[in-house]
Amino acid sequence: MAGSRSCFYRYYNWWVLTCVCLGSMAMGLPFFSYGALLPYLSSLFYYTSGKVTSQAAMALQPVILLVGITLTGSLSGILEYYMNVRLLNFLLSTCFVLVVGFSYFIDSYVVLTVVAVLMGSLAGQINVCNVARLSEWNPRKSGAANGIMGFFMGMSGLVGSVMCSAVINPYNKEPEVVNTTSGEEVLFVDEYVNKHTRDIWVAWAATVAVMFLPGVFILRPPTPEEVCTQDDILSGDSFESVELLPRSKAAGPDYGVKDLFKSPKFYVLYLIILILSLTLLTSTELYKFIGIEAINDDKFLNLVGALGAVANAFGRVTWGLILDRFGTRATYTVAFFIQGPLTIALHYSKWNKWGYLANICVVCFCTGIFTCIAPACQELFGSRDISLKYALTLSAESFGCILFFFLQLGQEYFYGESVFLTMMGAPSILAAILAFFCFR
Secondary structure (H helix, E strand, O other): OHHHHHHHHHOHHHHHHHHHHHHHHHHHHHHHHHHHHHHHHHHHHHHHHOOOOOHHHHHHHHHHHHHHHHHHHHHHHHHOOOOOHHHHHHHHHHHHHHHHHHHHHOOOHHHHHHHHHHHHHHHHHHHHHHHHHHHHHOOOOHHHHHHHHHHHHHHHHHHHHHHHHHHOOOOOOOOEEEEEOOEEEEEOOOHHHHHHOOHHHHHHHHHHHHHHHHHHHHOOOOOHHHHHHHHHHHHOOOHHHOOOOOOOOOOOOOOOHHHHOOOHHHHHHHHHHHHHHHHHHHHHHOHHHHHOOOOOOHHHHHHHHHHHHHHHHHHHHHHHHHHHHHHHHHHHHHHHHHHHHHHHOHHHHOOOHHHHHHHHHHHHHHHHHHHHHHHHHHHHHOOOOHHHHHHHHHOHHHHHHHHHHHHHHHHHHOOOHHHHHHHHHHHHHHHHHHHHHHOO
């Protein structure tokens, strides 16, 4: 028994990684699956109210969810100073499960949009807690650890898309063109689909609860002795030859939070993350709305979302490994140069469904660069107060979400889809140039 206990604690960082991966998948399940759910929800709201909710308004729900994730994540960093980490993790996880499950009772667009605020707020706090635990237990492979976590977070889109097909539309009922007071709309009119749309929230809540359970008991920050022991194992020195303090690292940046605002690189990184949110939202939330005009096959479009999620998951771990090897500059430059033109091309590739599938997969693979935000902060600004630095940088996503919504609202009234997708993809080329010249 003592031996097994010793083995458990010796490889505790692996247990932390496992729990963080499961928790990240659970946290990401509603957000990364919202793209598959949106057409069902818009049809449900029409089915219950007789009113059409515009594409831009429907996309506001995942946008608000992501705003909540990015704006409130820093709150958990503050709460950790005053609360036991395990208690905080239990409270956040329980509330998140209850909110997701409560959505079953909602068939109103307005109420569900309000609930998305709370759901996003809880998810953001859980995410920052997860990132902080990874940085503490995997200090020398932050990019790889965050990449693995991001892989599982991205896989939540696969799980969610498959569950949408299995629960809501197992018979692959096709949407139909419906003449409404707002003109022709592509909606699901099948009674089975509309009656089972809300069931997905219960299925998601149960899945999320199971995924969160191990982390409630295991996740905690390391003690100073464990930090020292872990560093000792990595370096190969004897435990007796070191003090109970973290080993000094090679000279590098070590910014405090106040110093962060004095660095031009912080504002460049902030702008780049804002731009990233445009392509991220386009590929994860709008892929079904974009493709449904040309691809009248709901199961195939759910497959697009599922494989896009898999590509995003592999992208997250791949970009994390690349960042560990080549640094932030090369990683961001390459990823943004690829995803920009391909996002613009989504409008044209959808007329060939396999071309559309390939395009979405590559774009989603590139947006996996999202997982490199925390390692980039660590490389550019140092590891001190990393959770707060990460949360501050991540808040750029919120402004990107707001910009995304207004640009999509403009698509409803002023310009077409091709112009909108150009607005989503062209800034990525600017981000690549900024990364190349500013992150030296």
